[in-house]
Each structure stands twice: as structure tokens, then as C-alpha cells.
Amino acid sequence: MSLLGTAVLISCGNLCWKTLVKIIKKNATNQYSMANNRTIGIDLGTTRSAVAHVTDGEPKIIENSEGESVTPSVVHLTEDGESIVGEGAVNNMMMKPNRTIREIKKLMGTNETVFLGDEEYNPQEVSALTLQKLVSDTEDRLGGDVTNAVITVPAYFTDRQRSATREAGEIIGLEVDRLLPEPSAAVLAYGHREQQLGEVANEVIFVYDLGGGTFDATLVEAEYEHNYIETIATDGDDQLGGSDWTEALVQYAYDVIYEATDVDISQNDEYIEQRGRIFTAAQEAKHALSEQKSVDLTVPFVVPDQGYNLDEEITQAEFEEMTKDLLEDTKIPISDIFERTDHTVEDIDKVLLIGGSTRMPQVETLVEEYFGMEPSKKISPDHAVALGASIQAAILDDDVTDTGITSEEGDGPSGIVLIDVLPQTIGIKVQPGDKFDPIVERDSQLPVTNRSEGYSVQHADQTSVAIEVYQGQDEYAPNNEKLGDAFLNEIPAREPGQGQLAIEFTVNSDGTLEVYGEDLLSGKEVTAEIDSALDSNSRDKTQLPPNA
Numbered sequence: 001m002s003l004l005g006t007a008v009l010i011s012c013g014n015l016c017w018k019t020l021v022k023i024i025k026k027n028a029t030n031q032y033s034m035a036n037n038r039t040i041g042i043d044l045g046t047t048r049s050a051v052a053h054v055t056d057g058e059p060k061i062i063e064n065s066e067g068e069s070v071t072p073s074v075v076h077l078t079e080d081g082e083s084i085v086g087e088g089a090v091n092n093m094m095m096k097p098n099r100t101i102r103e104i105k106k107l108m109g110t111n112e113t114v115f116l117g118d119e120e121y122n123p124q125e126v127s128a129l130t131l132q133k134l135v136s137d138t139e140d141r142l143g144g145d146v147t148n149a150v151i152t153v154p155a156y157f158t159d160r161q162r163s164a165t166r167e168a169g170e171i172i173g174l175e176v177d178r179l180l181p182e183p184s185a186a187v188l189a190y191g192h193r194e195q196q197l198g199e200v201a202n203e204v205i206f207v208y209d210l211g212g213g214t215f216d217a218t219l220v221e222a223e224y225e226h227n228y229i230e231t232i233a234t235d236g237d238d239q240l241g242g243s244d245w246t247e248a249l250v251q252y253a254y255d256v257i258y259e260a261t262d263v264d265i266s267q268n269d270e271y272i273e274q275r276g277r278i279f280t281a282a283q284e285a286k287h288a289l290s291e292q293k294s295v296d297l298t299v300p301f302v303v304p305d306q307g308y309n310l311d312e313e314i315t316q317a318e319f320e321e322m323t324k325d326l327l328e329d330t331k332i333p334i335s336d337i338f339e340r341t342d343h344t345v346e347d348i349d350k351v352l353l354i355g356g357s358t359r360m361p362q363v364e365t366l367v368e369e370y371f372g373m374e375p376s377k378k379i380s381p382d383h384a385v386a387l388g389a390s391i392q393a394a395i396l397d398d399d400v401t402d403t404g405i406t407s408e409e410g411d412g413p414s415g416i417v418l419i420d421v422l423p424q425t426i427g428i429k430v431q432p433g434d435k436f437d438p439i440v441e442r443d444s445q446l447p448v449t450n451r452s453e454g455y456s457v458q459h460a461d462q463t464s465v466a467i468e469v470y471q472g473q474d475e476y477a478p479n480n481e482k483l484g485d486a487f488l489n490e491i492p493a494r495e496p497g498q499g500q501l502a503i504e505f506t507v508n509s510d511g512t513l514e515v516y517g518e519d520l521l522s523g524k525e526v527t528a529e530i531d532s533a534l535d536s537n538s539r540d541k542t543q544l545p546p547n548a
């Protein structure tokens, strides 16, 4: 492929030397750290997080300091500048909403910032505070230091979202051995259980993962007898989750209140505390509707000066009706997968439900209708992801003999081999027309390396060429997510148009991009870097507010 004259060429002197987040030399290998200290699995969720560790060959959930198996991903900053994470922060959500942040995962990979009191934080830092609580509680439970972790991410997360997640771990000094897609983690946990039960048949598994903030649909082939789990395709929506179902009830409450009182609580700052109470009531009502046919949505004194109490009965059928479009939206990624792979719905042996939102009965009905079978209930939708992450952590850990998770077929101590895929295509912007030119296609099995040739300089004194890198499925590059600018640097002098340069994209096992460059004129490697579009001027651990 020749892109000469079509690629974006930028003369790039000293201006290029911004903060470079990735500097990778050709032939560098993935270095999975082989620490002797504890390695844990972390499910860093939109609404709730969980930790697991493999002890005596068994993955086990590690309870937090409150004795709970899951920790709300909610962060509060006290007036004294200390952080409170989890249930304690939830308690502050209503009274001190300006000092409390929830669902930060929805902003991961963006350059948006949030305020905790007067202090501004980026999403990585807020997630780091959650991780800090999870890690320190785990250290208290297990004794000793936790140095390494496998952290899960939605399968559909882009490079930017994954890199932000890795950075959250690094901020607190955690070595992130791997970022693992949540559905893959769940399949690992499920597969481990099946193996223990002596089930070794191969299966084609569909994972329907509806969490608090994200939806993933993933098609997996599991060959338990060979300890081999292979993802075929993944698709999803990183802005669709249980909180949208809650939001539908919140909106309904606002409408009812407006009808009765003429007050629009959704807009007015005066009602910030009431909004918090409505959210909590809506969430509780939603959960109740998974168990019972109707529920009373009650919020006392929601418009205090009119003495108005919200008290509305909502039936399961009404709730399903007001959220049916959301449920319908989950079918889109599923259908896309069947359209672009060789598999049909009939090939599916098992459907796994992951994520708290799959407790809604309408999800089960959808799965039964779509797949013609009842979903498997063998694993806990709340714990499977963390358990699977801990299994992956044990596999990557040097000390696997302690874990009991080993394999006869697998490569040395690596045990189960898990192959993931790239969720969204990575490519570059080309001219004319700002078109998106794919370099690594989605559903490529990882790790993968692809090359693109045909770059050159525009001016003889040019020492660097910049290439804009995007991720997504749109033919028009700017409609995709910009990952950053890849620079081919320290280019030996040449005439414009002369001497081709090649760029190589490697997407490693956890779905993050590395770039290499080569000068085809001299055959030599040129340095290649990505100047990430993700701002990463994060505070480090010592600058974060300490745990209260």
C-alpha cells in the first residue's frame, strides 16, 4: 500500500517533544512482571468494584474492610482533605454531592476533569483513589504487600480508555500485569469451575455483560481440554448500563413531581439534595422490581415548601415499557457479531450473564428469546469478573505453583491460554477527505502487528513525520476516537518524497497500542512514539488525598 502524498505529513521540530507517554523500541517484548509479591485481580466497575486472589488453587473474593464482597466505586473528599471510598462515600453522596464522585469510569479515557470540593481531578486520579482503598483493604486481609494486579476493563474499551485504566493503577504504584476484558475474565472463572467439575467439553459461549455503565457482547470458543479460551469477536456500548435504567426512573419521578407541583427539580440547584434522594430511591425501586411485580417509589418532602411527598406505584410492566429501548439497544452489538463472524445463533452452546443489571428479569427474557435457551446460572454475575481476573493474575504470576492453576497442555506455568481480540479498528487519517485507513482491524486476535508503508518528508530539513492515529469503525477519521499522533523521529536527511518510511502498529495482549518505525531507505529503525491524546499529568500516590 502506498500512501505517499496522501498521508498527513507534518514538519515537526522541537514542538514534538511534549510529554511522550509511550516510547517503545522495536523488538521490545511484553514484559509481564514476575513479582514475588502478591498479585490480585481487580474488577474496577462503574458502580461497584471487587477484588479476588487465588489461594491454594482457589480464586476467592477478598472482602473489604466493611466485610462486603463488593465496594461501591464512589469517592468522597472530606473537608480535611482525606478520601473516603465505598459505602462511606455513598453515605455522603446525598448530603455532600459537591465533594462526592460516582461512575467515574464513564469518563475514563477522556480529558474531562471533575471537582471534589475545590480540587480538580482527572478520571485516572479518581479511579486511583478507588484502587487505593481496594488494595489497602486487601493488604489488611491477606497480610503483606500487594504489588501487582490484573485489572479488568470492558471488552469494548478503546486504547485510550485502557491506557487511562492502567495509569490509574500506576498512580498508586501498582504494577498492572494485564488489562483483561471483563467477559474474558468471566469465562476464565466459569471455565475454571467447569474444569473442577470435570466438564471438559468444548463450548461456544456468548457472554452478555450488562454492568452499571457498560454493555459488552462477546463470542468465545472455550476448549477446556486444551486449556484454551479464544475470543472470536466482541462488540458493545461503553455508555449503556444499569445506570440508564435507573435514570429512566429518575426522569419519571421528575415528571411526576413537575405535574403535581410545577417545580422542575432536575434543573434547580436548590434541589441538589432532593435529586440525590430521588436517585437512591430510584435505584432501590429498580432492584426491587427484579424481585417483585410492583414497587412504591417514595421520596418524602421532595418539594418541601409545598409539603409534597413523592409516592408512586410502579409495576414491573410499566418499568419494562419505559426502558424497552435500552434493552433493545443491547441487541445491536449482538446482531453485529453474528453478521460479521461465521457463527450463527444456533452455534451457541451457552449464554453467560455477567453484571448486576442482568438480574433484571427482562434481560433473561431477551436472552431466552434471542438465543432460544436459558442463560447459565453457574457463576455469580457480581463476582465472576474479579475471580477471573485473579485467575489470570495467578497465571501471570511467577509463583503459580502455589496457585494450583497449572496446565499439562499449556506453555510451562502459563496454564490456561486466553486469546483476546481488538474491539475496535485502529488506523490512521489519510488525505484527501480525512478518510480512516485501517491498520489493525477489529476482532484481530492479540497480540498483533501490522505495518503501513509509504511515508516520507515534505521538506529536506524535516526530522520527524507525524501520523494521526484513530480508533473506531467510521470511514471518516474524525468521527472515530483520536488515540494520538504517532511520530517517526530522528529521520536521516532525505529529499522530499524520497525514501520510504514504514510504521508498525503492535496491539499487545491487553489491547493497547505500541508503535515502531523503520526507514526503508537505510533499513534502519527510526524511533517511533505516540503522543497520546489522553492528558496524563496525573498526581502520583503521595499527592493524592490520603484515605480517611
Ligand SMILES: Nc1ncnc2c1ncn2[C@@H]1O[C@H](COP(=O)(O)OP(=O)(O)OP(=O)(O)O)[C@@H](O)[C@H]1O
Binding pocket: 044, 045, 046, 047, 048, 049, 105, 182, 210, 211, 212, 213, 214, 215, 241, 242, 243, 246, 283, 286, 287, 288, 290, 354, 355, 356, 357, 358, 359, 360, 381, 382
Ligand atoms: N437486583 C438488581 N436488579 C436490577 N439491577 C441491579 C440489581 N443489582 C444490581 N443491579 C444493577 O447492576 C449495576 C451494577 O452492576 P455491576 O456491579 O456488575 O456493574 P459495574 O461493574 O459497576 O459496572 P461496569 O461493569 O459496567 O463497569 C447497577 O446499575 C445496579 O443498579
Ligand SMILES: [Mg+2]
Binding pocket: 043, 044, 045, 046, 182, 211, 212, 355, 385
Ligand atoms: Mg462490572
